[in-house]
Amino acid sequence: MQIGSITLANNLFVAPMAGVTDRPFRMLCRQLGAGYAVSEMVTSQPHLYASLKTSRRANHEGEPGPIAVQIAGTEAAMMADAARYNIERGAQIIDINMGCPAKKVCNAWAGSALMQNEPLAVAIAEAVVQACLPYGVPVTLKMRTGWSTEHKNAIHLAKAFEGVGIQMLTVHGRTREQGYKGHAEYATVRAVKEAVAIPVVANGDITHSEKAKQVLQDTGADALMIGRAAQGKPWIFREIAHYLATGEHLPAPATQTVRQWLLDHLQEHYSLYGEHTGVRSARKHIGWYLKGIPGSETLRARINAQENCAEQWQTVADFLSALAQSHPIWPTQAIPATDMRPNALQEDCAPTADCATLAAV
Numbered sequence: 001m002q003i004g005s006i007t008l009a010n011n012l013f014v015a016p017m018a019g020v021t022d023r024p025f026r027m028l029c030r031q032l033g034a035g036y037a038v039s040e041m042v043t044s045q046p047h048l049y050a051s052l053k054t055s056r057r058a059n060h061e062g063e064p065g066p067i068a069v070q071i072a073g074t075e076a077a078m079m080a081d082a083a084r085y086n087i088e089r090g091a092q093i094i095d096i097n098m099g100c101p102a103k104k105v106c107n108a109w110a111g112s113a114l115m116q117n118e119p120l121a122v123a124i125a126e127a128v129v130q131a132c133l134p135y136g137v138p139v140t141l142k143m144r145t146g147w148s149t150e151h152k153n154a155i156h157l158a159k160a161f162e163g164v165g166i167q168m169l170t171v172h173g174r175t176r177e178q179g180y181k182g183h184a185e186y187a188t189v190r191a192v193k194e195a196v197a198i199p200v201v202a203n204g205d206i207t208h209s210e211k212a213k214q215v216l217q218d219t220g221a222d223a224l225m226i227g228r229a230a231q232g233k234p235w236i237f238r239e240i241a242h243y244l245a246t247g248e249h250l251p252a253p254a255t256q257t258v259r260q261w262l263l264d265h266l267q268e269h270y271s272l273y274g275e276h277t278g279v280r281s282a283r284k285h286i287g288w289y290l291k292g293i294p295g296s297e298t299l300r301a302r303i304n305a306q307e308n309c310a311e312q313w314q315t316v317a318d319f320l321s322a323l324a325q326s327h328p329i330w331p332t333q334a335i336p337a338t339d340m341r342p343n344a345l346q347e348d349c350a351p352t353a354d355c356a357t358l359a360a361v
């Protein structure tokens with residue numbers, strides 16, 4: 001799998017998720033089988049570059065390459081500047097966000113809303129490609145199937161994006177109007193794949209190995225991108241990779257192993273965010289890992305009351321040590337397969353809320 005001249009480890013990608021796929025989580029997903037990870041979107045508003053949130057999002061210390069930065073915005077020249085700015089700070093691939101269902105951002109329509117204004121969408125893509133050309137940095141773009149059921153223009157736009165030099169397209173199988181409701185459809189992703197020669201990545205509702213295999217078959221896509229199903233389960237990538245390679249399911253990991261992954265994840269998380277933000281923002285990750293695990297509801301309540309990273313870390317460590325005694329193998333069966341439906345996953349995320357705060361990023 002190649003993006004421009006860059007070779008990726010495999011064709012299973014972790015989706016950009018604002019507020020989730022920060023550097024510690026991306027690195028863990030890469031360690032556990034993802035071949036590629038795109039950063040959370042960063043703003044193209046220059047006056048926000050120096051904000052703490054943006055600088056955290058632009059932190060790639062120790063991250064294995066290729067470093068891919070996603071940029072979001074509504075003005076071609078500003079997006080081109082943002083691309084240059086991020087390349088000068090280490091980005092090796094620039095991804096343009098036309099997939100986020102945000103409403104108004106900075107008083108203008110951004111993310112997937114841009115799909116409604118085709119000339120502007122293509123002008124942004126072209127300006128970013130031209131800005132990246134002198135650096136030899138490939139530009140990719142993430143979009144949805146269209147604006148609404150009546151306006152599924154992904155195929156038309158895909159050809160235009162390819163024409164201005166975009167080197168890979170990711171398609172989330174929903175329209176902007178859908179937000180995260182309903183189910184992803186893959187026929188449009190297949191049609192995009194058939195319409196262009198550049199690699200196409202299928203995204204949306206890929207929750208387990210069989211589904212991954214099915215989506216690859218149904219779309220003919222070159223790669224898969226997984227978002228919500230990786231929350232609290234970063235080892236999903238190696239499970240899917242194993243299944244695609246062998247047709248066999250990888251056994252569930254030992255509880256001790258998951259304990260170590262989570263505890264290491266927390267340490268990295270605290271060191272990126274610091275005490276105050278770290279203890280709070282780690283709660284959602286802990287909740288995702290432990291969803292459906294016996295006794296986790298009580299633990300969650302305790303953790304939500306804790307305001308100190310060391311105390312939170314120790315509480316999780318003790319809980320998982322006890323769990324390893326009663327359940328030496330990670331009790332994945334505690335999460336019934338029916339709970340892995342996209343709508344069940346949806347409860348856990350607030351993508352629109354996070355996207356809507358882009359102006360403050």
Ligand SMILES: Cc1cc2nc3c(=O)[nH]c(=O)nc-3n(C[C@H](O)[C@H](O)[C@H](O)COP(=O)(O)O)c2cc1C
Pocket residue numbers: 015016017018019020040041070097098099100142172203204205206225226227228229342349350351354
């Ligand atoms: C919490 C959250 C934040 C997201 N943030 C972004 C983002 O910053 N950029 C983007 O292109 N998509 C973003 N998305 C969309 C995901 O990348 C992905 O397209 C979507 O979740 C569908 O894939 P899934 O069903 O595997 O989760 C976000 C989704 C979630 C749930």
